[in-house]
Amino acid sequence: MIDQSTVQRILDAAEIVDVVGEFVTLKRRGTTMIGLCPFHNEKTPSFNVSPAKGIYKCFGCGKGGSSVNFVMEHEHLSYTEALKWLAKKYHIEVREKEESPEDIRERNDRESQMIVSEFARQFFQQQLWESDQGRLIGLSYFRERGFRDDIIKKFGLGFCPDGKDVFTVAAQKEGYKMEFLEKTGLTIKRDDWVRDRFAGRVMFPITSISGRVIAFGGRTLSQDKTIAKYLNSPESEIYHKSRVLYGIYEAKRAIIQEDSCYLVEGYTDVISMHQAGIENVVASSGTSLTTDQIRLIRRFTNNVTILYDGDQAGIKASLRGIDMVLEQGINVKVLLLPDGEDPDSFSRSMGASELKAYIKQRETDFIKFKTNLLLAGTENDPLARARLIGDIVGSISVIPDEIVQTEYLKECSRLLDVREEVLYSELRKLKLKSDEEKLKREEREAGQQQLQDLEQPKLQPQVVLPEKNPCAVEEREILRILFKYGKMRMAEIADENSGSVVAIIVDEYVLGELSADPMRSTDPIVAAIFDEYGQQFRNEGFDAVRHFVYHPNPQISKMVSDILSEKYSSSPFWKARGSHVEEEQDLLYYLVPKILQEYKLRYVKYLSNQILEKMKNIPGDNLEEFFALQGQFQKLKSVEGILSERLGKRTINH
Numbered sequence: 001m002i003d004q005s006t007v008q009r010i011l012d013a014a015e016i017v018d019v020v021g022e023f024v025t026l027k028r029r030g031t032t033m034i035g036l037c038p039f040h041n042e043k044t045p046s047f048n049v050s051p052a053k054g055i056y057k058c059f060g061c062g063k064g065g066s067s068v069n070f071v072m073e074h075e076h077l078s079y080t081e082a083l084k085w086l087a088k089k090y091h092i093e094v095r096e097k098e099e100s101p102e103d104i105r106e107r108n109d110r111e112s113q114m115i116v117s118e119f120a121r122q123f124f125q126q127q128l129w130e131s132d133q134g135r136l137i138g139l140s141y142f143r144e145r146g147f148r149d150d151i152i153k154k155f156g157l158g159f160c161p162d163g164k165d166v167f168t169v170a171a172q173k174e175g176y177k178m179e180f181l182e183k184t185g186l187t188i189k190r191d192d193w194v195r196d197r198f199a200g201r202v203m204f205p206i207t208s209i210s211g212r213v214i215a216f217g218g219r220t221l222s223q224d225k226t227i228a229k230y231l232n233s234p235e236s237e238i239y240h241k242s243r244v245l246y247g248i249y250e251a252k253r254a255i256i257q258e259d260s261c262y263l264v265e266g267y268t269d270v271i272s273m274h275q276a277g278i279e280n281v282v283a284s285s286g287t288s289l290t291t292d293q294i295r296l297i298r299r300f301t302n303n304v305t306i307l308y309d310g311d312q313a314g315i316k317a318s319l320r321g322i323d324m325v326l327e328q329g330i331n332v333k334v335l336l337l338p339d340g341e342d343p344d345s346f347s348r349s350m351g352a353s354e355l356k357a358y359i360k361q362r363e364t365d366f367i368k369f370k371t372n373l374l375l376a377g378t379e380n381d382p383l384a385r386a387r388l389i390g391d392i393v394g395s396i397s398v399i400p401d402e403i404v405q406t407e408y409l410k411e412c413s414r415l416l417d418v419r420e421e422v423l424y425s426e427l428r429k430l431k432l433k434s435d436e437e438k439l440k441r442e443e444r445e446a447g448q449q450q451l452q453d454l455e456q457p458k459l460q461p462q463v464v465l466p467e468k469n470p471c472a473v474e475e476r477e478i479l480r481i482l483f484k485y486g487k488m489r490m491a492e493i494a495d496e497n498s499g500s501v502v503a504i505i506v507d508e509y510v511l512g513e514l515s516a517d518p519m520r521s522t523d524p525i526v527a528a529i530f531d532e533y534g535q536q537f538r539n540e541g542f543d544a545v546r547h548f549v550y551h552p553n554p555q556i557s558k559m560v561s562d563i564l565s566e567k568y569s570s571s572p573f574w575k576a577r578g579s580h581v582e583e584e585q586d587l588l589y590y591l592v593p594k595i596l597q598e599y600k601l602r603y604v605k606y607l608s609n610q611i612l613e614k615m616k617n618i619p620g621d622n623l624e625e626f627f628a629l630q631g632q633f634q635k636l637k638s639v640e641g642i643l644s645e646r647l648g649k650r651t652i653n654h
Helices: 004-013 016-021 067-075 080-091 101-128 134-146 148-153 166-173 180-182 250-256 267-275 291-299 312-327 343-347 353-360 366-376 382-397 404-418 420-455 472-485 508-517 522-538 546-547 554-564 572-576 584-616 621-646
Strands: 026-030 030-036 048-052 054-056 187-190 193-196 201-205 213-220 230-232 261-264 280-281 302-309 331-336 489-494 500-507
Touching: 004 080, 016 026, 016 030, 016 048, 016 054, 016 312, 026 291, 030 193, 030 230, 030 331, 054 554, 067 080, 067 554, 101 134, 101 166, 101 180, 101 201, 101 213, 101 500, 134 201, 148 267, 166 180, 166 187, 166 193, 180 187, 180 500, 250 267, 261 267, 267 343, 302 489, 312 366, 312 382, 331 353, 331 366, 343 472, 366 382, 382 404, 382 420, 404 584, 472 508, 472 522, 472 554, 472 584, 489 508, 489 584, 500 508, 508 522, 522 546, 522 554, 584 621
Parallel strands: 261 280, 261 302, 302 331
Antiparallel strands: 026 030, 030 048, 048 054, 187 193, 201 213, 213 230, 489 500
């Protein structure tokens, strides 16, 4: 970990305009700077940088944060990596904390496995190009597949010599330990028996998103049907196949530029498309798509086109996995290649521009593709048709955007010749069922966690179940007031004893009111901000804006940056003409108590609803608990009445 004093030096040096200005042309507009957003395509600038606050905010796509967040987002780095990037920019020496012996051991193990894997790549490449066996078998195979030498070198393709332990012996001669050869799966060891895992296979290195070798895929050239055609490295500390996409390192820049990603099945599909001039392509390497793989794509784009060959059975088997992609809010399109073609063979039949045009013309959205695919053969089978409708609506139900859902339902109504009302009814049923299952799952997990807490109270952390924050609007407004006016006077009152005038400071008043009526946000990020603010605000020199904008938790930093970003302000037009415009800070004595009362009212209503739900689920014979809850409910309703009275009989609905 980076030493805290070093972190502070980096944050002090990383001036927001300077950092953003490396990537965006900024022009001054009043107290802010504006430019074209680097995170989405736009013609009119909506990207704002505030030098005073040290934050950026795009009002087009919603991205915002500090200089560290900008580097994280733009360069696709972690928090620590972004700090190191900034340190390098400002020539700051990075000092890191002393690690525990266990931390050091784990880090060294991982690094040793990475080094062994890199040696293996170099060895396999050398064998491919320089050994007789490699050239005759491996290189000939790749060239027969139509791969150019430059493409073979670009992907680091190689050859593992046939024989029992040729690679293992060579690695040990270079000083690499058997422990790490085993951990990476390059060598199989059983007592005194040792063998190269990939002997006699052509090799495809699998790299991480940063380009480091973490595993291998090997293809046999043997005609022996008892030998697996493809063999992958086993899971290890550095390789988890569910979190990796083949070709992601080579493709990421092109994916960002094109704002789209082509998803294919295997190694050779990726390589062939690169050779054809299309680089925004990755492969799931023959495995079903996982959530981690989908999120990896989503770091670079929300648009995915899946390329299928003509195997109908294979396509139908993979359809279910696509629902996970839709669930992540990704726009999915599908291209069905001509019979007998796969991405590998098809990409070699035409040039890059021709291939791109072909894909653009023939790709179709996933829902329409799935509907047409499954619709075939159901004309005279009402039950099959009913199952189809349920299946299609099931896929639509996982899409998070309700507008997109609506459009798909309209299209499916037309394709299936079914009234929209029927589809909407089915959608509501599925959503209700999904919500019930989610609630049961959360209750089950909560019960299990409570049991663990009883067994190990000191070791098990408290679990907060995720739920929609009922007070989100009020809480964000309170935080905005704290960050903007926290140290300002909102009123002055005379001390009853001394008669002297006492200033009421905004943050003291707000935090005092909140602590007097113990309330805790259901949003863990908001709760964490309130907690940390309460601990820090009395400290001399505490700068709330700076503290939270540059917070190491990117979720906290982003939320605070969003809260501080105001798209609109009072126009100077009226002031220039002598009109009196009351500024917000002049009304704090009125606004602050009002928003706190609204917050309390909303929170009390939330608690009342929680108790009502508990009362509904109490068994009929448990009258004691029922009446106890009823008493709590009546007290809350009484408080609700008082708060409503103070707000002028105002009602807040949920």
